[in-house]
Amino acid sequence: MKKYLGPLSKDNPVLVQTLGVCSALAVTAQLKPAVVMALSVTVVCACSNLIISLMRNTIPPRVRIIVQLLVVSFFVILVDQVLQAVLYDVSKMLSVFVGLIITNCIIMGRLEAFALSHKPLPSLIDGVMNGLGYGLVLVVVAFFRELLGSGTLWNHPVVPQSWYAAGYMNNGLMILPPMALILVGVMIWAKGGDKSS
Amino acid sequence: MKNFSNKYIFLYISALVILIAVVLSVVSIGLKPLREANVQAEKCQQILYAAGYHDVDRKQSVVLFSKVAEKMQGADNQEVYRIRCADGVDGYAFSLEGKGLWGPIWGYAVTNIDGTILKGVAFDHKSETPGLGAKITEEDFLNSFKGKCLYDKDGRFVSVRVLKPGTSNDVDAENRVDAISGATLTSKGVDNMLMEGLQNIKK
Numbered sequence: 001m002k003k004y005l006g007p008l009s010k011d012n013p014v015l016v017q018t019l020g021v022c023s024a025l026a027v028t029a030q031l032k033p034a035v036v037m038a039l040s041v042t043v044v045c046a047c048s049n050l051i052i053s054l055m056r057n058t059i060p061p062r063v064r065i066i067v068q069l070l071v072v073s074f075f076v077i078l079v080d081q082v083l084q085a086v087l088y089d090v091s092k093m094l095s096v097f098v099g100l101i102i103t104n105c106i107i108m109g110r111l112e113a114f115a116l117s118h119k120p121l122p123s124l125i126d127g128v129m130n131g132l133g134y135g136l137v138l139v140v141v142a143f144f145r146e147l148l149g150s151g152t153l154w155n156h157p158v159v160p161q162s163w164y165a166a167g168y169m170n171n172g173l174m175i176l177p178p179m180a181l182i183l184v185g186v187m188i189w190a191k192g193g194d195k196s197s
Numbered sequence: 198m199k200n201f202s203n204k205y206i207f208l209y210i211s212a213l214v215i216l217i218a219v220v221l222s223v224v225s226i227g228l229k230p231l232r233e234a235n236v237q238a239e240k241c242q243q244i245l246y247a248a249g250y251h252d253v254d255r256k257q258s259v260v261l262f263s264k265v266a267e268k269m270q271g272a273d274n275q276e277v278y279r280i281r282c283a284d285g286v287d288g289y290a291f292s293l294e295g296k297g298l299w300g301p302i303w304g305y306a307v308t309n310i311d312g313t314i315l316k317g318v319a320f321d322h323k324s325e326t327p328g329l330g331a332k333i334t335e336e337d338f339l340n341s342f343k344g345k346c347l348y349d350k351d352g353r354f355v356s357v358r359v360l361k362p363g364t365s366n367d368v369d370a371e372n373r374v375d376a377i378s379g380a381t382l383t384s385k386g387v388d389n390m391l392m393e394g395l396q397n398i399k400k
Contacts, residue, residue, distance in 0.1 A: 029328030060201035063210055074217045081224055085231035088239070088255075096299075096324045149328065172379060175328035 004125050007133030013106045014137040014184065015191040020106040024138055025180040026097060031154050033093050034142035038135025040083075040098060042128055044075045045107050049127030052115040059116070068111045069102070076101045106134055141183050149174030243319040244290050246339075247307040249283030266290065272397045282307065288316050291398070295390025298382040300324040302333065302390060308347070312398040315357055318342045320387065330383030341374040347395060356395050359388040 013019045020041075027037045048071045052059070059067050080098045083091035091098065101107070110130050115123040146152055148171045151159035159168065173179050201209075238255045241262035245253050253261060269289070271277035276292035289312060293304045304320035320333045332338055345357040349372055358365070358373045361381070365373075376384035 027327070029326070033327055058209070060206045060209060062201070063206055066210065067213065070213055070217055074221065077221055078224060081221075081228055081232075085228040085235070088235040093327070145328075176379065 004122075004129050007126075007129040008136060009133075012133045012137065012191065013109070013130050014134055015188050017106075017109070018188065019109055020104045020134055021184060023097060023100060023104055024134070024141060024184055025177050026100075027094070028138055028142040028145055028180050029149065029175045030146045030152075031139070031142045033097075034138040035135070036090050036094055037097060038131070038138050040079055040094070041101055041104060041106070041134055042131025044072065044079060044101050045110060045131040045134075046124055046127035047075045048072045048107060049110055049115040049123040050120055052111045053118060053120045053123035056116050064112075064116065065108075068108060072107055072111070073102050106130055137184070137187065140187070141180060144183060145174045145180060149179075239321075243321060244278065244280065244305045244307075247290060247305045247317040247319040248280050248288065249307075249317055251283075275394065275397060280307065282316055286310070289398075291394055293320075293390045293394035295386050295393070297322050297325045297333075297386045298330050298380070299326070302383070302386050304390070306342075306391065306395060308395075308398065313346065313348055315342050315345045315347065322383075325383050326380070329377070330380040332377045332380065333383060333387055338374075338377060344371075345374060346371045347398065354396065354398075356392040359384045359391070 007013055011017070014021060014024055023037065023041075027033045048068070051071050052068060055067070055071075076099065079101070080091065083094070083098065110127060114126045118126070143153070146154075147158065151157060151164075151170050159170075171179075235255075238259050242253060242255050242258040244266065245258055245262055248265070250261065250265075265281040266278040267280075269277040269279055271291075276290075278290040280288055280290045282288050286309070288307050288309050290305050290307045293306055295302050300323035302320060302322040302325065304318060306318045307316045308314060309316055318339055320339065322331060322333060325331045325333065342357060346369075347354060347356055349355045349369060355368070355372050358368050359376050360368060360373050361378075361384075362375045376388075
């Protein structure tokens with residue numbers, strides 16, 4: 001079981017492997033889109049890992065990347081369509097970023113590095129764990145960006161009005177993409193200090 | 198490693214592509230009524246919001262909309278509705294279309310029956326940046342349009358401008374609202390959209 005927990009910390013896809021950083025910058029201005037994005041990536045990563053693992057012995061190595069892309073885009077379009085029909089508000093909030101899950105290197109990375117050479121069940125767990133590892137970073141970054149940038153969490157104001165009256169101001173830089181990069185950078189730096197890995 | 202023949206590879210990929218295409222088409226067609234109902238209901242909800250009916254559930258909005266609004270003949274492709282606003286007074290709702298920073302933005306503006314004063318607006322966008330351009334859909338920004346004049350003191354049509362605070366001081370306070378800081382281009386898009394969408398009122 002322990003090897004599956006790697007993505008959450010020691011082998012985190014964003015902090016250690018520095019994959020999927022671009023979307024981590026784009027959807028983390030607020031907590032809610034970040035959480036939905038994390039869940040969507042987890043679903044896509046887990047499902048495509050499972051399917052590729054089931055197909056692994058039939059996939060010709062020369063066209064494996066094409067097959068992986070097909071499977072990933074199939075799930076991404078499926079997620080997008082279902083969100084539009086059932087969770088319309090959420091799908092609007094994520095807009096283009098759902099489609100961009102296809103380009104998330106974590107998913108292709110896991111298919112290539114894990115699903116092609118492992119049995120279905122371990123692949124499924126690996127996909128879920130990597131999605132969650134990615135989501136964890138998203139949520140932490142979004143928490144600080146929304147709290148310090150907008151003074152809200154999950155769209156509820158948390159900074160008391162009296163603070164604003166006393167001269168406290170939201171940090172406008174926090175909601176801009178560069179600050180996301182700095183926050184992710186700080187997290188990577190802090191992570192790198194872990195000598196035990 | 199197994200050796201795969203070219204024929205196998207070709208058939209394998211073809212079969213996979215066809216399978217995926219069929220499944221996705223079926224899903225897409227199957228979910229189409231749900232998706233379209235969502236879009237339609239949201240449109241009703243937005244027009245109602247601009248007319249002062251806040252907090253209307255999306256499901257109820259279609260019913261309420263059919264009660265209070267009546268479609269009118271609009272210029273070009275513009276949708277125009279005569280609508281009984283939440284305050285009980287009739288007004289006109291105009292559809293608006295424009296360009297944001299990353300993609301289309303659109304919305305509805307409700308004016309009084311003379312077409313001189315904005316009673317309310319509702320905006321939406323496809324892909325503006327969350328926390329910046331996406332703020333055009335937030336209540337504070339939308340409320341700032343309420344009661345603004347579309348004509349200046351001399352009776353000329355000037356629309357309602359979206360301008361950075363402290364700039365273009367020749368525009369009167371009742372003809373302008375504050376742009377969103379950090380979202381200059383999206384604000385400009387809203388500015389253009391209002392100018393283009395509301396100029397037909399003159400007639």
